[in-house]
Amino acid sequence: MIEYIKQPWPWYVAGPLIGLTVPVLLILGNKSFGISSSLRHICAACLPAKIPFFQYNWRKEVWNLFFVSGIFIGGIVAAQFLANPHAIAIHPRLANELAGYGITHYNNLVPEDIISWRSLLTLKGFMLMVAGGFLVGFGTRYAGGCTSGHAIMGLSNLQWPSLVATICFMTGGFIMANLILPVILSL
Amino acid sequence: MQEKTTVNTDFEVRSLDTICVNESGLEHRWYHNLKYLLVGLLFGIVFVKSEVISWFRIQEMFRLQSFHMYGIIGSAIAVGMLSVWLIKRFKIKTIYGEPIVFHSKSFNKGQVYGGLLFGFGWALTGACPGPLFAQIGTGATVVVITLLSAIAGTWIYGLVRERLPH
Numbered sequence: 242m243i244e245y246i247k248q249p250w251p252w253y254v255a256g257p258l259i260g261l262t263v264p265v266l267l268i269l270g271n272k273s274f275g276i277s278s279s280l281r282h283i284c285a286a287c288l289p290a291k292i293p294f295f296q297y298n299w300r301k302e303v304w305n306l307f308f309v310s311g312i313f314i315g316g317i318v319a320a321q322f323l324a325n326p327h328a329i330a331i332h333p334r335l336a337n338e339l340a341g342y343g344i345t346h347y348n349n350l351v352p353e354d355i356i357s358w359r360s361l362l363t364l365k366g367f368m369l370m371v372a373g374g375f376l377v378g379f380g381t382r383y384a385g386g387c388t389s390g391h392a393i394m395g396l397s398n399l400q401w402p403s404l405v406a407t408i409c410f411m412t413g414g415f416i417m418a419n420l421i422l423p424v425i426l427s428l
Numbered sequence: 429m430q431e432k433t434t435v436n437t438d439f440e441v442r443s444l445d446t447i448c449v450n451e452s453g454l455e456h457r458w459y460h461n462l463k464y465l466l467v468g469l470l471f472g473i474v475f476v477k478s479e480v481i482s483w484f485r486i487q488e489m490f491r492l493q494s495f496h497m498y499g500i501i502g503s504a505i506a507v508g509m510l511s512v513w514l515i516k517r518f519k520i521k522t523i524y525g526e527p528i529v530f531h532s533k534s535f536n537k538g539q540v541y542g543g544l545l546f547g548f549g550w551a552l553t554g555a556c557p558g559p560l561f562a563q564i565g566t567g568a569t570v571v572v573i574t575l576l577s578a579i580a581g582t583w584i585y586g587l588v589r590e591r592l593p594h
């Protein structure tokens with residue numbers, strides 16, 4: 242049984258489980274599924290700096306911080322007790338392309354060749370981690386949500402602005418992955 | 429609070445935030461929040477085991493080299509839609525007996541500009557906000573820097589939002 246769980250889970254198991262988070266949070270306490278707001282609550286709690294956007298009662302939203310803490314602990318549990326002993330299997334064309342940029346290690350879910358403390362102070366590492374992280378935080382708040390809040394919760398509730406946002410997430414990702422990222426990875 | 433004196437430009441918000449908003453009017457002791465920690469924990473395990481948090485899977489998705497991520501997001505939306513429909517249809521209440529409230533999102537240009545910017549960041553980091561927390565848990569400690577940078581991005585957005593097109 243445990244050996245079975247340790248394998249990578251197929252999409253038709255993981256997707257419905259992720260979708261079930263929507264009704265579970267609603268039924269547990271009227272909470273709308275969403276994750277990127279946790280970043281806003283952290284700002285409001287730690288460094289509101291009289292910015293109107295961070296002047297609200299973040300304590301009322303503290304459930305969201307418990308939720309993301311749970312995700313963090315889930316990562317620990319999965320890595321410690323349920324880890325897949327095999328390297329991640331990826332499409333041969335992608336493996337080929339990445340090898341051209343010197344990315345050859347597949348032992349972690351993040352590529353240790355480019356996302357590691359060692360590469361943090363290289364231009365490439367800085368672009369991927371620091372600039373990339375900034376865009377995630379800035380973009381999600383500007384868009385009013387991320388993959389969970391817009392793509393999953395928003396579309397589940399048939400909100401057309403969430404469809405617009407989801408299409409833009411994907412468009413941005415396609416442009417970056419296919420047109421700009423190859424340049425950055427060649428640095 | 430401050431919104432009342434100015435024109436409301438907080439488009440995410442009815443009063444606060446359409447995402448992650450807390451519709452409940454009830455006040456609970458802090459330990460009631462532990463149930464959300466448990467849901468997050470299970471959710472994080474699913475994230476890791478399905479490799480949703482993998483930079484490689486995100487690259488495959490944006491290169492149309494794998495159905496995996498599309499299957500996950502698509503089936504999650506399908507299950508979410510069905511659940512929301514059932515909750516509305518049968519007027520299901522929360523475990524505290526409160527009626528479940530939904531609210532609509534209004535369109536603003538931020539969903540386009542911000543959406544594109546987030547898409548760039550998603551392909552760079554290989555993570556949306558949720559997976560960042562899970563990646564750190566799996567031992568990729570350097571992702572703490574990515575997370576801090578994302579918090580900084582949110583803060584800068586808050587600082588300059590009045591000057592951005594919405």
